[in-house]
Amino acid sequence: MQTAKEVPFGTSLILGLEAFMNTVKIIHCSDFHFDTPFKEYEKDMAEKRKEDLRETFTNIIRLAKDEGVQLILIAGDIFDNSTVTYETISTMKRLFEQAQPIHIFISAGNHDPLNSNSYYKTVSWPDNVHIFSTDMEKVEIEELGLRVYGRSFGSSYEREGFLRNFTVEDPAKLNIMVLHGDVIQGNGSSAYNPITESDIYNSGLDYLALGHIHQFSGIQRKGNTYWSYSGCAEGRGFDELGPKGIVIGEIGKGYAKLEFQEICKRRIQVLEVDISEAENYDDIILAINKKLGLHDEGQDKAEILDNIKRDIYKIILQGEIDEEFIINKSVLEEKLQENFYYAKIVDLSEVKIDYNALAEEFNLKGVFVKKMLERISLAKSKEEEDKLRLALRIGLEALDYRQVRNHED
């Protein structure tokens, strides 16, 4: 496989200037997942996030208009066809209408495949919206000297890569493609439209706008083809952290002046805090604040406070604490509400117990601990080990307190 020739930035700029006469301004976004369940939040928070997502979507359309964008490329998974509400579809339709005359190109993804029951088919979309069919399709926009290619998922899985053996018809034109798919390395495989780097290299496209991966990939280049995953525009769960947004900029022949622009209403953050030696809630909060950097001289406290007032945090409590201090999460969460927009506490702290010392004693407790530690040492998986550790804790509680504490939350 021929490796991509890296073009220095300067060269690309010159090429860009040469092609200046024929550039097109785009926004590339994907993976909105409207009306998909947010299982990690309580119900009212999930509702709020849903609204945030709508707001972000509206902001993208507004940005497109403000920036004089000519194309919006949406690389699939806009919604989940099985749960999306008609109301969301109507809102989307209205926003697309408002976006006119911006051309909107959509290639459906694995969550919103273009099957007969798809809202892409059952609803009449405005004229400026083009939803690619399940075969590779091209739309020519003469006035922009541009051809936009795309292909939608027809079902939840597409095991054959759409880009395999694809080459643009007219390399003289500006060629852009929007796809939902999985860029795989080497001999990897994927059930979601596998795309290899050589596919990209051979495509002859000027830009390949991808969706599926929720994290911005950076603006990549293979051969003369630029490509990227824009990532999702709003983080959804605690596995989609940090800034989320869109790709915006100009594309010309062999030239791409694209950049990631954060647009999410809120970032999702995970904070792991060691609360060892904490004896009360104030100690925990102090540890959290220290972790946030509120006690560092070099940090902008106002900015940190703004962030926590805006963003969504999962705070994982770690370390060993005295067994007498039983952390009630709701109490802690309530205390954190003063400063945080939303803070979810995950208590992974352990009670400070010297199990090995216990295991030395010959009594019921000692024998129990000894036996549990033996089992834990034999655990075949982390999961099993976790379960056994839990059993150890529960058993000790039963022995020590004659009751099992609440482990459910």
Place this chain on the structure above:
Amino acid sequence: MKIRSIYIKSFGKLKNLNLEFQDGLNIIYGSNESGKSTIQHFLKAMFYGMNSQKRAIADNERKRFIPWNDTRAGGQLIFQDENGKEYVIDRSFGTLKKEDNTTIYNFITGQEAVFLDNYQPGKEIFGLGEDAFEKTLFIKQLGAKVAMDKEDEIMKKLSNIQESGQEDLSYNKARIALENYKKSLRGSRKQGKLDILEDKIMTLRIEQQELEALHQSNIEDSKYLQESLNKIQILEHNLEQALKRKNEFKNSSLPSEEERKFKEKYFEGTIKEAEELIYKATEVYVIYKERYEAFKTSEEEGNKLKGLLDIELAELKHYEGFQGLEENIERKINTLAVEKKELEGILQQQSLLQDEVRALQGRIAYLNNELKEDGKLIDITTEEENNLIKLEERLQSLSHAIEAEQLKDNKEIKRDILKDKSSNFRFLMLAGFLMSLAMIYGGISKSLPAVIIGLVGLLTAIYGYSQYKKANSQLLALTKKASEEIELILKEKEEVEQKLMDLYNKYQVKSYMDLKTKLDGCRSTISTIEGIKGNILVKEKQLEKLKAIKAEEAIDKIEKYFLKIFSQCNCADLDDFFQGLKVYNDIQFTVFKLQDQYKNKKDEMEKKYETLTSAEKELKYYLSRFKTFDSTKDNNIVYYETFIENVKEVLESLRISQEEESKRLTNLIDCLDEEIASLNREITVGKEFKKDIEHKIETRFNNKRELWIVEEELEQCREQIAKLKKLYEASDIASNVLEEAFQEVQSNFIPSLNTEVANILAKVTAGKYNKVTVSPMNNYEIKVQHEESLRCLDFLSGGTFDQVYFSLRLALCNLIFKGKSIPVFLDDTFIQYDEHRLNNVMKFLQEYSKDHQVMIFTCRKLPLKETINLDMIQ
């Protein structure tokens, strides 16, 4: 530890009782109701307080032991600890626990023993709770069977035997806690959290399925909606097309080919205007035609009249001779004829008279002879006399003539006639002239009839002119003659008057009358002669008169005149003439009449012509608007009619073609209207359908949760279930491992327990039973090996049963308080023992009490002497 003494100040029925205990065996004897159990309760209350909350007096220590007459119960207990230190427990009990007072102090120093629990010092002293105390150290009568204590202290003690017993670990409690926890997760009655969650998942699944079905319906409906929108769009497009077409048809003001041609050829304005115009033209044409026909009729009549007139005039030519005749020629002729007849009569009369005269003359002559007088006068001739008469007559006639009127009248009539005649001829002349114009016209138009008419006119004119001239000259002559006549008459009158004067003188009369009178006088004298003479005279006179008429001459003249007339008129005789004249007059009359009629007709024609012309002018005014109209064609009804008909025909064909076109259009429009109506209906139906679907889509999720929320909840439930399952499994593991651990621990203390029990039992049964198995987890159930097999205690006698449990109790105490000296309390434990067994146990206890303080409460005399006799004390 040893109890030294007790002082019961007041407890139940006991008051101020002081008891001292020995280090070893104490046998406290007393009959029933002597206070044994009160002392036992006092001891327990000293160590553990009064805790029962039960209502029954038997079970409630306070109710039972606080004396009726005192509000407080209480006393002291002195015990010695392992280290030999003596302590005093001083307690008093009120009706409520809070009223209790407890003081524990060093018997010697009086220092308070703060290390002991103030209320339940027994806990520290014995290392056991109240319940465990009762179940081990307190061995009751018939209650030796050990049940598991509430706090499971015995088991804890047993399981922790290896480690000095400091740990407060209860297997049983832990086991129950774990079981309870597991139950809270998954209960047998489906009340566990997992059960609830699983139920919830079931409910959520149903809701999810329901919502999915609704969602599916919404997708289906949105498909229908889209289809219906497409359909409506197509229908609306069709409708638009239909309306457009209809509009095109309706507004097809574009002239048809015919219309265009018509406009090009015939008319500049619209068809309607043309139609209106031609309608007006037709109206005018009708009038024109009527007038034309009327004019033609008149003209025809005029021509007919003219023809008749010409015929009559031609006829009249045959009677040319009559034309020159006087007006009253007939009368004249008649008069002349009459005159001639008269004259002929006169001639006849003359001859008759002459005959008579001759006869009379003969008579006169005869008579004259008879008469000679006055002969002179008589000599006057008749002629003379006639002359005189004539003169007088003449004078008279002249005088009359002078009376101009008479004369004038006569002439006037004649002149009038002549004037009439002149004017008649003048008219004739003019008519002729006019008609001669026709000839000119005829000449131009080469119309033969016109030329003929013209010729006739010309002739008429010439004739008229000649007659007119003649009549005028006659009129002129007549006037001249009249003036001459008057002069002549005056002259003649003078002459006549002269002559008369002469005659009068001659006859010496003044007048004829005078003469007459004289004559008459003469005549009167002469009678007959005279008479005859007179007669003759008369006759002669008559004759003369007749002669004077010159009848023959006149007749001749008349006949000559007649002849002249006749020759002129080409008549043979008078009758012929009269006949001719009559014919002539008739013709003349007819001619006049015809001329009159003709003249009237001409006037009428002129008038009609005038109206005709005005109608024509109007007609032309209208028709000239059409391009094809030739306005030079004057007075050409055929042209007009043809033209109008032509235009009408064109218009009609245009109208028909337009009507057909409009009919075709109307049909098309009707068809379109139907189509439009049906399209509209379809659109309405489609829109209603669309509305229905929209409504369905909009309301389908009314009062329903959103699917994603349900899925979210479902997911959360599943996660929770997974977590709880993990917890359940973990607690299960904990439970299992704990049991394993317990088994391991148990495997340490159970053999010792079995051995200990077997040792004691062997001693108290004198070796009858020497092997037992105890199940601490099963309420310390004991099986005894008897005759090579383990037997359940239920198969043994009550005494043996008690022995076994006594052994267990002591074994438990031994194991739990290993190496510690703790008092053992026995309450009529041996009641079911026979003598032999009693001796055995007493021996055992004697031995046992060497290391332990033992207190036996009994109501029965034992083989050993009692240390305290309650019956004795009280």
